[in-house]
Amino acid sequence: GNSVTQMEGPVTLSEEAFLTINCTYTATGYPSLFWYVQYPGEGLQLLLKATKADDKGSNKGFEATYRKETTSFHLEKGSVQVSDSAVYFCALFTDSWGKLQFGAGTQVVVTP
Amino acid sequence: NAGVTQTPKFQVLKTGQSMTLQCAQDMNHEYMSWYRQDPGMGLRLIHYSVGAGITDQGEVPNGYNVSRSTTEDFPLRLLSAAPSQTSVYFCASSYSGGGGGTEAFFGQGTRLTVV
Numbered sequence: 001g002n003s004v005t006q007m008e009g010p011v012t013l014s015e016e017a018f019l020t021i022n023c024t025y026t027a028t029g030y031p032s033l034f035w036y037v038q039y040p041g042e043g044l045q046l047l048l049k050a051t052k053a054d055d056k057g058s059n060k061g062f063e064a065t066y067r068k069e070t071t072s073f074h075l076e077k078g079s080v081q082v083s084d085s086a087v088y089f090c091a092l093f094t095d096s097w098g099k100l101q102f103g104a105g106t107q108v109v110v111t112p
Numbered sequence: 113n114a115g116v117t118q119t120p121k122f123q124v125l126k127t128g129q130s131m132t133l134q135c136a137q138d139m140n141h142e143y144m145s146w147y148r149q150d151p152g153m154g155l156r157l158i159h160y161s162v163g164a165g166i167t168d169q170g171e172v173p174n175g176y177n178v179s180r181s182t183t184e185d186f187p188l189r190l191l192s193a194a195p196s197q198t199s200v201y202f203c204a205s206s207y208s209g210g211g212g213g214t215e216a217f218f219g220q221g222t223r224l225t226v227v
Contacts, residue, residue: 042220098144098216101157
């Protein structure tokens with residue numbers, strides 16, 4: 001079946017460090033891929049998305065490229081801030097009915 | 113600019129009690145779904161709906177019921193609460209884009225504790 005695997009956390013970084021969160025997936029067909037972010041005590045917000053192979057999603061300095069050959073959608077940011085401390089979820093749409101398949105989430109802690 | 117609204121935000125239940133978690137969206141989205149979030153497990157789909165009057169089970173449906181009488185509302189009912197249902201519950205809505213579903217919008221969540 002469909003699944004999403006992302007690196008375990010927590011990931012602890014210093015401010016201005018480079019962040020990478022790995023995400024790989026297993027799916028039939030051509031899923032759309034997403035990164036959602038959850039700040040403490042809040043719901044999930046869409047961070048970025050990509051709907052086809054080689055698409056690059058970007059937002060707030062974060063980027064991820066849809067790599068069909070490696071079935072990956074790794075999230076990167078060149079210089080993190082304390083305000084980026086959150087839980088990040090990789091997800092894909094499994095079919096046409098708006099159902100998302102999530103990874104387990106990666107907590108990121110950025111220290112000053 | 114409400115988006116997806118969930119109520120209540122917090123709830124404590126005793127084992128065996130029943131309750132309904134409310135979810136409403138004002139974006140006229142066809143698709144709505146309920147997820148539960150547990151540590152280390154991400155979000156898992158409980159039930160979903162593709163339109164008024166149409167619902168189906170997700171990955172973890174046992175102990176929950178849903179109905180969708182209107183486009184806007186998608187309540188989740190716990191029939192007889194159990195401690196294993198202690199979790200954070202999220203409602204989401206989305207629309208059908210070209211080639212299928214696209215972005216999902218989430219409510220703020222309901223933190224449920226069953227004692």
